[in-house]
Amino acid sequence: MEMKIIKNEVPLTTEFLPDRITGRENEINLINKLMFTSDAQITVLIKGRPGTGKTLLAKFLMKMHPEFNGKYVNCYVSNSDRLILSEIGGKDYWRGGDFQSSSIENIVKQIFQKENRKNLIVLDEVHSLKSSNNKIIYILTRSTELGLPPVKLMLLSIEDPEMFLDKNVLSSINKINQVVLKSYDATQLFEILKSRAELALYEGTYDNEALMKIAELSEASGNARFAIELLRYSAKLAELRDKVLSSDIVLESSKDYIEPIDDSALKYLDEWEVDILITFLNNLNSNRFTTEEIRSIIPGLTEAKMYKWLRDLESSGIINKRKLSSGYGGGVRNEFSLNVQKDYLLNTLYNLKR
Ligand SMILES: Nc1ncnc2c1ncn2[C@@H]1O[C@H](COP(=O)(O)OP(=O)(O)OP(=O)(O)O)[C@@H](O)[C@H]1O
Ligand SMILES: [Mg+2]
Numbered sequence: 628m629e630m631k632i633i634k635n636e637v638p639l640t641t642e643f644l645p646d647r648i649t650g651r652e653n654e655i656n657l658i659n660k661l662m663f664t665s666d667a668q669i670t671v672l673i674k675g676r677p678g679t680g681k682t683l684l685a686k687f688l689m690k691m692h693p694e695f696n697g698k699y700v701n702c703y704v705s706n707s708d709r710l711i712l713s714e715i716g717g718k719d720y721w722r723g724g725d726f727q728s729s730s731i732e733n734i735v736k737q738i739f740q741k742e743n744r745k746n747l748i749v750l751d752e753v754h755s756l757k758s759s760n761n762k763i764i765y766i767l768t769r770s771t772e773l774g775l776p777p778v779k780l781m782l783l784s785i786e787d788p789e790m791f792l793d794k795n796v797l798s799s800i801n802k803i804n805q806v807v808l809k810s811y812d813a814t815q816l817f818e819i820l821k822s823r824a825e826l827a828l829y830e831g832t833y834d835n836e837a838l839m840k841i842a843e844l845s846e847a848s849g850n851a852r853f854a855i856e857l858l859r860y861s862a863k864l865a866e867l868r869d870k871v872l873s874s875d876i877v878l879e880s881s882k883d884y885i886e887p888i889d890d891s892a893l894k895y896l897d898e899w900e901v902d903i904l905i906t907f908l909n910n911l912n913s914n915r916f917t918t919e920e921i922r923s924i925i926p927g928l929t930e931a932k933m934y935k936w937l938r939d940l941e942s943s944g945i946i947n948k949r950k951l952s953s954g955y956g957g958g959v960r961n962e963f964s965l966n967v968q969k970d971y972l973l974n975t976l977y978n979l980k981r
Pocket of ligand 1: 640644645648649675681682785819
């Protein structure tokens with residue numbers, strides 16, 4: 628008889644939105660108090676490391692407040708004022724309009740002018756916006772001064788607002804209310820894993836010990852996404868081995884994941900290189916990057932150091948280099964790609980630093 632463990636894989640995927648959030652009651656209460664106890668204009672920043680539940684919380688709060696016209700925009704995908712506004716306004720809204728030639732202020736007015744519209748806007752990965760080129764945050768935080776209804780603005784980021792908002796915007800926002808999501812500890816990760824396992828796995832095919840092992844292995848990063856993916860991978864490995872999901876299987880699958888970047892690979896890296904890599908990965912939103920992205924994420928890095936860092940990452944097998952032609956007379960540019968999954972790499976690096 629073949630061992631079936633996975634009943635439904637969906638709850639183990641990143642797109643899955645659980646009905647129940649584990650262990651963020653205080654933060655949800657705080658955000659509700661800050662944002663939804665009056666009709667006033669307000670901006671709240673939800674800050675936390677990757678996998679601390681920022682996106683989940685924001686989507687959950689949108690659902691909790693159906694009286695608001697809630698719009699969610701990922702600023703990494705929609706990384707300009709116009710793209711953000713076309714997400715908020717909706718495609719149909721602009722049929723035949725003069726979207727490209729209108730000023731940002733006018734577009735905002737057109738979208739928000741409708742009376743008694745209660746607006747809740749979530750800008751996720753908001754650190755992806757280059758503050759100097761974007762007015763949208765400034766305008767949304769001042770909607771009432773433009774004669775528009777108040778906008779509840781939720782900004783989600785892994786960074787301090789000083790890192791991505793410029794001084795004008797920072798000073799125009801009397802005070803950004805900040806809610807920090809702490810990285811999860813093993814107990815919280817265990818609770819999250821338990822509720823996912825109940826949805827995704829057949830009863831009796833896994834035990835609490837296995838879930839606790841995953842929680843312990845994920846505690847270094849405190850990243851719930853990492854923990855859930857390790858659960859998914861372990862369940863698959865158990866099926867492959869035709870065994871129940873035990874802590875031994877978890878250990879084995881975690882080794883499989885972390886093997887390509889084990890100590891022998893990381894010996895190429897000096898301590899400063901590890902530190903830069905951690906900052907860089909925390910700010911990187913894709914698997915590919917160019918030197919421009921390195922410069923914008925780590926502005927102080929000298930040319931010489933950057934090339935040493937890239938060489939060492941290449942020798943350690945963490946990244947691959949590919950030449951991109953940049954067209955007529957442009958010579959070549961390099962594009963780099965990560966060989967290992969970002970969260971796993973980060974987890975290993977955190978462990979290394981402990
Ligand atoms: N408290 C929680 N209860 C249940 N599931 C959670 C909880 N926190 C996070 N998760 C799950 O963990 C995964 C990561 O959470 P989420 O995407 O919200 O993190 P994030 O802070 O937005 O990370 P990133 O900065 O990488 O975007 C998601 O699958 C989410 O559903
Ligand atoms: Mg997110």
